Amino acid sequence: MSRLPGLDLLRAIAIVWVMFFHAQGAGLGSPWSPMSQFGWMGVDLFFALSGYLIGWQLLRPLSQGRLPDFKDFYLRRALRVLPAFWAVLALYLLWPAFRERPGLEQGWQFFTFTLNLLIDYEHNKAFSHAWSLCVEEHFYLLFPLLAIALTRRPALWKGAGATLALVLAGIALRAWVWNDLDDNANHWVERIYYPTWMRLDGLLFGVALAALRAYRPRGWDAMMRRSGWLALAGVAVLALAIFLSQQRLGFVASVFGFPVVSLAMALLVAAGASEQRWTGHLRVPGAAWLAAASFSLYLIHKGAFALMAGAYGEVLETRPLLAFFAYAGAALAGGAALHYLIERPFLRWRERLIRRRAQAPAASEAAAA
Template identity: 55%
Template sequence: MQRLPGLDLLRAIAIVWVMLFHSWMIGGLGGPLQPVADYGWMGVDLFFVLSGYLIGYQLLEPLSRGEPLHFGAFYLRRAFRILPAFLAVLSLYLLFPDWREAPGMQPAWQFLTFTLNLLIDYRHNQAFSHAWSLCVEEHFYLLFPVLAWWLARHPSRGRVVAGAAFVVVAGLLLRGYASLHGKDWLESIYFPTWTRLDGLLAGVLLAAIQAYLPDRWTTLQRHAQLLAGAGLLLVGAAIWLFRDKTAFAASVFGFPLLSLGLALLVAAGAGSTAWLGRWRVPGAGWVAGISYSLYLSHKLALHAVHGLLLRWPALHGLAAFAAYALAIATTGALLHYAVERPFLRLRTRLVRTGSRGVVETQAASA
């Protein structure tokens, strides 16, 4: 799978949307961009769909050809992709408490074991709390290869449909129970892995269609314009439903609706038929390439600039926005080029050595 401009654009949108959402830390954007920022948390759901699709295809495509699944190589790629930059940023949070966007922070062992999203006390410990989504993805990386291997040993469309239905229904029931019993929305609905599997599932199902039903995938790509339009409509419906995101209907039904809409956009962006797959936005590829480093580090940059601007109140409006944007981009780029990229290159050398020269695909670098 080659680099696809449509997926790069979606990844860039996801990270920018998330960072706009986190502007609440500094009082919000205000003005015409504020409504966009208010729903920026949905960028995480877009990341989930993209991960489900890219990682899912990376694992399912060789299995569909009857090839064995190399667990060690997969986990090695994931470790080199995720851990270096994550551990670098975690070290900054632990060693320099004044740099944190909030004073309270969960114990280090919860970050190191990727259990933060299951144990967080968000009211008191908000520093580096955005690592919750990384925990969800790590749980997916750990468990999905085993599930994919088992399903490939016993191929059955019925099992796949039943498993997907179970994940969706279980999420509905768990979120419904938490909502009806007055549980904390963030800690019982938004953060836990078992309530946030809709996006990953939607992406995996796209990958399964492409890997196992190529004729169906070709048909989908012929109607990519329709998929993109339907995806935008469903995302719009989800935004309307999430006007009060803690309400019962939004909490229970909003996430699968949003994930379906985003999955249709990913399907459209994965080809070259729809406008989404052909639209090459300058800079989108670069932003997409450093999106992981941006995600990890952007709150540190926001907090640092906010502290400086408190001393320079004359700098406001567009000038302040530019200062925040420059600091975020610089911090993310520094983390990417100094930490993330060298380890990705090392990973490439190790994978090439282990696989006798096979070059990693975009899916492997997702």
């Protein structure tokens, strides 16, 4: 799938929003709180983008009667995620000053992507933002099997029914767990915010977009011609989500907020995916680079904030404008280093491996002939 400026812009917005959210905890200060208060929603935007892009990658061949190349799929995912992730994990394990909080979970939880299910958030907050990567990895492992099962005899009612059932199940599960919670915010994070089964809405709505594109191309094209209205609807639903999430740990936000946020993000992703209208071609200077480096920035930004706070935190505490540039510069420098030294070389190696795998059957056929 060719890159669209509209989707790059959304990815850039997501990573900047998330970094604002985490920077306040690092010491950025209250003047930036309107930007940072709802920055956690940037993760839901990442989920919607991932659901759409990965969903399209797998559902497109299935809609044409072909099985996806699963070796290719998992090779791409592994070389996309693991090198940069392991590099940052090594920093957290070996360099205590890099940790934004003193406590760090054991390494095996990161290697097995079970951090979001087993974390003791009250005592081990360092590198806790890897929880979303765990959700993504669980999605990569399970969705291909689910996609094959649902598309053996594809029908609109199957997809719509599965989507509705999962959304309602998530609402019911969060309501049940919330009613059993105490007032400890750390327990809310552990039992409602982090677990994979609680955070499927964004991925689910993104996959629904991919399924619509793959199996109802005429309906998709008609929707793409109205992408401006999709963007407007996305902004309106996002405003509703922000209203519902004013009390982030409350019942309404915990139970109903996540699907509303995810619906808003899916509408924005649909608008950004339009190849026919301005929403898919909207360019903002710097957005393409932020989008390309967003994974590296996500992994390293809290560690970069920790280093900046440890070295200059007291000086920056009373200088909000200087603090903004200091923390932003630290995150961008760290993200750029990780992106260019680790992420991009492995992505290039991945493309070479994929090309070799694609050329191997042709070479074998030529030799046999």
